[in-house]
């Protein structure tokens with residue numbers, strides 16, 4: 001199998017965290033330049049990989065390309081069932097998937113805030129303060145749902161699941177790249193984030209310095225404080 005990825009984006013990072021936690025080392029990792037510069041790629045390279053032009057993409061080695069991070073996590077969970085990172089019972093798996101969906105939605109709404117409000121995206125989008133505010137408010141409300149559904153000590157109880165990978169990839173990115181702290185009314189998430197940040201399998205990715213210096217301080221740039 002081959003994984004096309006880059007190290008620091010919130011969607012790619014989900015898979016990187018999963019591989020590290022699971023101890024999977026036999027998937028070839030191919031690092032792709034980001035931001036995407038299609039003119040630098042071999043002809044149609046990423047389009048062939050994924051019509052959405054997004055990363056990560058998993059080449060399963062048997063004729064299939066998977067271009068959605070959650071589908072990749074679930075696929076890998078079937079190929080590498082131990083240790084189980086989805087859940088033992090139907091209820092357990094449903095809870096993990098529910099948490100995954102909550103933090104996936106939060107990631108999309110955060111993307112709206114960042115795309116419409118951050119200096120780092122100014123070349124790609126005409127900023128809209130109104131859209132940025134909608135994104136920020138919806139992002140915060142999804143985190144509150146995550147707080148209410150959090151089981152502890154991990155997202156879904158006593159073991160690390162794919163929900164921890166999806167949530168961690170988001171919270172870490174939002175904090176480290178954009179300078180957005182966990183909202184004060186989500187103390188369980190804040191505590192979980194602190195604990196996991198210090199665990200052996202989670203080492204912060206290196207962010208491109210030039211982009212980081214533009215991105216950092218999103219609340220101040222948009223005057224939206226959660």
Ligand SMILES: N[C@@H](CCC(=O)N[C@@H](CS)C(=O)NCC(=O)O)C(=O)O
Pocket residue numbers: 009010011012036053054055056067068069070
């Ligand atoms: N829903 C997709 C989203 C993937 C995604 O948007 N990835 C970003 C990187 S973090 C990307 O490649 N964006 C392409 C672009 O902005 O041009 C997934 O879960 O894999």
